[in-house]
Amino acid sequence: MLYPILTASRELFDLNGVWAFKLDHGAGFDEEWFRRPLAETVPMPVPASYNDVYEGAEFRDHIGWVWYEREFVLPEDVFSQRIVLRFGSVTHEARVYMNGQLATEHKGGFTPFEAEINQFVHHSRNRLTVAVNNVVDYTTLPVGTYRDEEVPGLGRMVTDTPNFDFFNYAGIQRPVRLYTTPQTYIRDITVQADVTGSSARIAYQVDAVGDAEIRVFVHDETDEVVASGTGPNSQLVIEGVHLWQPLHAYLYTCVVELWRDGQRLDVYEEPFGVRTVAVSDGKFLINGEPFYFKGFGKHEDAAVRGKAHDNVFMVHDFALMEWLGANSFRTSHYPYAEEVLDYADRQGVVVIDETPAVGINSGLAGGVFGAKPFVTFSPETIGPATQNAHRQVIRELIARDKNHPCVVIWSIANEPESVTPASRDYFEPLIAEARHLDPTRPVGFANVQGAEPDVDVVTDLCDVVMLNRYYGWYIDAGDLAAAERKLQDELDAWVAKHDKPIIMTEYGADTLPGQHGVFPGPWSEEYQVAVLEMSHRVFDRVDAVIGEQIWNFADFATAPGILRVGGNRKGVFTRDRAPKAAALALRRRWREQS
Numbered sequence: 359m360l361y362p363i364l365t366a367s368r369e370l371f372d373l374n375g376v377w378a379f380k381l382d383h384g385a386g387f388d389e390e391w392f393r394r395p396l397a398e399t400v401p402m403p404v405p406a407s408y409n410d411v412y413e414g415a416e417f418r419d420h421i422g423w424v425w426y427e428r429e430f431v432l433p434e435d436v437f438s439q440r441i442v443l444r445f446g447s448v449t450h451e452a453r454v455y456m457n458g459q460l461a462t463e464h465k466g467g468f469t470p471f472e473a474e475i476n477q478f479v480h481h482s483r484n485r486l487t488v489a490v491n492n493v494v495d496y497t498t499l500p501v502g503t504y505r506d507e508e509v510p511g512l513g514r515m516v517t518d519t520p521n522f523d524f525f526n527y528a529g530i531q532r533p534v535r536l537y538t539t540p541q542t543y544i545r546d547i548t549v550q551a552d553v554t555g556s557s558a559r560i561a562y563q564v565d566a567v568g569d570a571e572i573r574v575f576v577h578d579e580t581d582e583v584v585a586s587g588t589g590p591n592s593q594l595v596i597e598g599v600h601l602w603q604p605l606h607a608y609l610y611t612c613v614v615e616l617w618r619d620g621q622r623l624d625v626y627e628e629p630f631g632v633r634t635v636a637v638s639d640g641k642f643l644i645n646g647e648p649f650y651f652k653g654f655g656k657h658e659d660a661a662v663r664g665k666a667h668d669n670v671f672m673v674h675d676f677a678l679m680e681w682l683g684a685n686s687f688r689t690s691h692y693p694y695a696e697e698v699l700d701y702a703d704r705q706g707v708v709v710i711d712e713t714p715a716v717g718i719n720s721g722l723a724g725g726v727f728g729a730k731p732f733v734t735f736s737p738e739t740i741g742p743a744t745q746n747a748h749r750q751v752i753r754e755l756i757a758r759d760k761n762h763p764c765v766v767i768w769s770i771a772n773e774p775e776s777v778t779p780a781s782r783d784y785f786e787p788l789i790a791e792a793r794h795l796d797p798t799r800p801v802g803f804a805n806v807q808g809a810e811p812d813v814d815v816v817t818d819l820c821d822v823v824m825l826n827r828y829y830g831w832y833i834d835a836g837d838l839a840a841a842e843r844k845l846q847d848e849l850d851a852w853v854a855k856h857d858k859p860i861i862m863t864e865y866g867a868d869t870l871p872g873q874h875g876v877f878p879g880p881w882s883e884e885y886q887v888a889v890l891e892m893s894h895r896v897f898d899r900v901d902a903v904i905g906e907q908i909w910n911f912a913d914f915a916t917a918p919g920i921l922r923v924g925g926n927r928k929g930v931f932t933r934d935r936a937p938k939a940a941a942l943a944l945r946r947r948w949r950e951q952s
Contacts, residue, residue, distance in 0.1 A: 359470060359758050360546060360626060361696055362444050362537040367624045369436060371536040373428065373486070376401045379408065381416065382423040382489070392455040392487045396427045404428075404534060405446070407527035407664025421518045426488040426530055432479060439538035441479060443486075444472035446532025446667065446695060450498050451491040457484055465498065466747070467528070468692040468714050469754040492528030494520050497743045499714040499751055500691065502526070521717030522691065523926060524657055525915040527664035532695050542568025542616055544626045549612050549761050550798055551632040553645065558599040558632045562612060563591040570616035570623055577611045584610070601645050602631025602763040604685050607706035609763075631703060631763025637800050637821045642859050642904045644708070644766065651708065651905025652948050653679065653686035654930075655864055658694055659914035661933060667695035675911065676705055678935060683948030688863055688907055690804075691716035691772040693755050702764035710824075710863070710907075711759055712769035712804075713751045718744070719775045719806055735780035748788055756795045768792050768799055769863075773806035773826055776816040789819045804863045807832065810848055811855040823852055823902075826864035826909070830889040835867075835880050838892045845893065849900045861905035865893050868927040871938055883939040886930075890940055894947060908944070 364370040379402030382391075402408055404426065409418045432441070445452065449467030453460060457480060462473035494502030495518075502520040509515045520526045546565040551558050564572050576585040576594060585594035600608040609629045616624040636643045643649065656675070658665045679687070685708055689698075692714035702709050719734060752770060759765050770788055775781050785803070792801045800821035805814060807827055817823055827833075827848070830841035852860055869886035878884035890908065897903040913929035916922045925933065930940040 359472075359754075360544070360628070361700075362442075362535050363627065365625050365627065367540055367622070368626070369433075369439070369538045371430075371432075373430060373534040373536060374404050375428070377404050377530075378402070378427040380425045380427075381420055382425055384422070386423055386425060386489065391425055392453075392460075392489070393458045395485060396425055396487070399427070402426065402529075403666075404530045405532050406529060406662075406666040407449075407531055408529040409525070409527055409664055410662050420492070421516050422493060423489050423491050424529070426490065427485065429483050429485050430536075431483050432481075432536070434481065436538050437476070437479075437481065439540060440474055440543060441476050442472050442537050442539065443475045444470060444535050444537065445488075445530065446470050446534070448488065448490055448530050449492065449528045449665070450494060453489040455487040455489075458487075466714070466751055466754065467498075467531075468694075469751065469758060470532075470696065488530065490529060492526060493518055494526060497747055499744070499747050500716045501718060501744065520917065521719070523916055524659070524691070525664070525917060525925075527659075527915075529664075529666075531658075531664070531666045533667065533697075540616075540623045542566070542570050542618070543624045544614050544616060546757075547612060547614055547626065547628045547761070549628065549630040551630070551634070553599065553601065553632060553634050556598055558596045560585065560594045560596060560612075560632070561591075562587075562594065564614050566590065566616055566624075568616070568623075570618045573615045573617060575613040575615075577613060579608060579610075596632065599632050602633040602703075603706060604644060604649060604708050605706040607631065607704055607763075609703060628761060629700075629703065630761050633763050635766045635799055637859060640857060640859050640902055640904075642766075642800075642822065642861075648904070649708070650951070651686045651710075651861055651907055652951065653684040653708075653907045654688070654911035655690040655907055655909045656687050656694075656911040657690065657914040658692075658698075659912070659933070664915075667697060669697065672698055672701060674935060676701060676707065678931065679707065679911075680705075682941060682945045683951070684944075686710070686905070686907065687911065688712055688769065688804075690863075690909075693751075693758070696758065699759055699762045699764060703762055707764060708766055709762070709764045710767045710769050710802075710861075711755065711762075711765045712772060713748070713755055715748050715751065715771035716773065718771060719773055734775040735778065735784055745784060745788070749791055752788060752792050753795065756792065760796055766799060767822065768796065768801050769803055769824065770801060771803040773804055774816075776803070776805060776809045777813040779815065782815045782819075785816050786819060802861075811851045817856060817858075821858065823856055823858050823860045824863045825852070825860060827862065828865065828867075830892055831867040831880070838888060841889075842892050842896060845896045846899070849896060849903065853900065853902045858902070859904040860900070860902045861907065862893070862897065862903065863905075863907050864909035865906070866890065866909045866928045866930075866940075868923075869929075869938055869940065870923065870927060871932050871936065881927075886938065886940045887943045890943060908940075
């Protein structure tokens with residue numbers, strides 16, 4: 359899916375701002391709120407999570423539908439064009455109405471969707487209404503347990519228990535835009551590069567609607583045309599190619615034009631980088647050179663904004679990662695905003711791109727987060743509906759991010775159950791789907807603690823071993839000698855079972871900033887440093903380890919619970935980005951490795 363941009367043939371309109379907003383306690387669809395302007399509303403910024411904008415549990419803990427609304431007027435000249443309404447994401451389900459008519463709907467809270475709306479818009483003022491549902495169950499990703507039941511003595515009770523360890527922020531959390539195209543237009547562009555010596559072969563594919571000649575030009579960073587071709591798919595050659603390198607980005611631009619009868623109908627500009635990715639001889643290779651991942655699992659999370667995309671936080675977070683000497687991150691545990699990947703492309707930061715398939719794990723559901731235990735892949739819980747949703751998000755993720763050079767691995771899940779025959783049956787076709795959609799990138803998933811090599815039955819399907827391990831925290835907290843032995847033993851076991859590179863995608867310890875002690879006990883800043891140093895000693899002894907991504911970049915919000923003191927505190931920065939002692943220790947290690 360192409361990102362909306364302004365070109366010589368396309369107009370672009372920003373619909374972000376302050377919208378009208380209303381919580382729905384069950385009457386909205388029965389009373390057909392979309393038929394007329396919403397009544398008794400409050401202001402709500404877009405993009406933003408709605409949960410923390412107003413005080414009180416009514417907003418923060420709301421379960422179910424909410425409604426957004428705004429009005430707009432379009433210039434007269436756009437009505438001869440295709441008019442497209444596009445949402446960066448709506449979490450987790452959206453029904454979109456234009457002037458009281460259903461224009462589109464979408465399920466999946468972290469990928470974009472759009473609709474052509476010419477038949478719904480007026481030449482006068484238009485009313486846009488969006489119903490948003492935040493429920494997570496086993497037809498959504500991420501998953502949760504939804505219950506609507508009568509409780510003796512309490513009456514009807516509605517609960518929704520997320521099976522994941524971050525707050526279920528919801529709303530219109532990414533930009534909303536209108537854009538236009540001609541009636542004959544470019545629908546999609548795919549660019550893949552293969553490098554031989556100092557030249558690169560660029561394979562492109564253009565999906566166009568309507569009868570037109572397709573012309574393709576590749577521009578370098580000085581705007582010089584370095585290759586050109588015609589037709590919907592072909593191969594071009596760039597001589598003396600500049601490679602996209604980690605922390606040294608170079609971007610070309612694929613300019614696609616549609617022509618008919620000497621007139622240019624449509625034009626679109628797609629940035630891309632030329633680089634190769636491969637797994638070979640136990641190494642992860644970028645442009646044929648071994649790459650060592652240094653970075654984090656992160657979250658889209660900030661005070662008040664929740665999971666809303668924010669350019670200020672984005673640029674600041676990248677600056678902090680550069681200060682530390684980091685070169686990568688994982689989009690845990692869902693696709694991040696498109697703007698983040700575009701910025702990573704330009705900064706040369708390497709990304710493991712992950713679907714929102716987090717929490718498909720009965721151990722977590724029945725243990726850490728208090729949900730009712732169940733057999734993970736039983737028909738009563740996870741079955742075809744979950745797998746179909748999972749297949750959809752893989753397709754949407756790859757369709758959105760396939761041209762980003764920063765993306766080097768598709769992570770299809772975080773901490774799923776992976777020790778039963780049912781788990782293999784579930785994941786094998788999904789991994790095959792990812793490979794079919796994009797054969798150029800490795801595929802993996804983040805393996806949960808407890809799914810060690812003697813019981814795991816899914817990792818052999820993947821190109822890399824990705825491990826989330828908390829030795830020294832959830833295992834042997836306070837006994838780092840025992841933790842070090844167990845971490846070493848497990849990594850050695852993975853090496854013995856699989857001849858594959860290992861990325862530590864999560865490790866660390868919760869830390870309260872300012873908590874100190876002569877003895878480095880759990881929750882102190884000194885203990886967080888000690889856990890990281892213990893882990894690094896082990897990583898440095900195991901040649902198969904080709905990356906370390908700490909959990910987490912910054913503290914983040916979670917559902918309240920006895921294991922969480924105002925959220926998850928495993929960040930090396932606080933939620934407002936103040937460094938803990940661990941950040942300084944990491945800076946010393948990673949800067950010395952540079």
